[in-house]
Amino acid sequence: MKIINIVTLTLLVVGGVNWxxxxxxxxxxxxxxxxxxxxxxxxxxxxxxxxxxxxxxxLSSAMGSGEFAARQNR
Structure with a gap:
């Protein structure tokens, strides 16, 4: 699962730079x-x-688990 997340995030960076x-x-x-x-x-x-x-x-998993809110409060 970690490899696919790295690949997809890399593709999103490429897409973001392109846009x-x-x-x-x-x-x-x-x-x-x-x-x-x-x-x-x-x-x-x-x-x-x-x-x-x-x-x-x-993203939805992090937001649902409270991880997102916990990181914002640091």
Whole structure:
């Protein structure tokens, strides 16, 4: 389970950086690397989306267990 969390978090960082570049400069890094409209870029976008969906599980678990509130009070 730890490996999948590391992979999904890494993909979310890549997606976040990509969206930051799109928002700031209109530059799509994923499309630049893999080719705009090409299947590989689309696969990366899908994997980032699935990673976000996967990370909802640990987020909701942390919020439900009180871990999130405990860390905020430190």
């Amino acid at each position: 930051g570049l799109v928002g700031l400069f209109g530059f799509d890094l994923v499309a630049a690397i893999f080719g705009a409209g090409w299947a590989l870029a689309r696969i990366v976008y899908i994997l980032v989306g699935l990673s976000a969906a996967w990370q909802v599980i640990p």
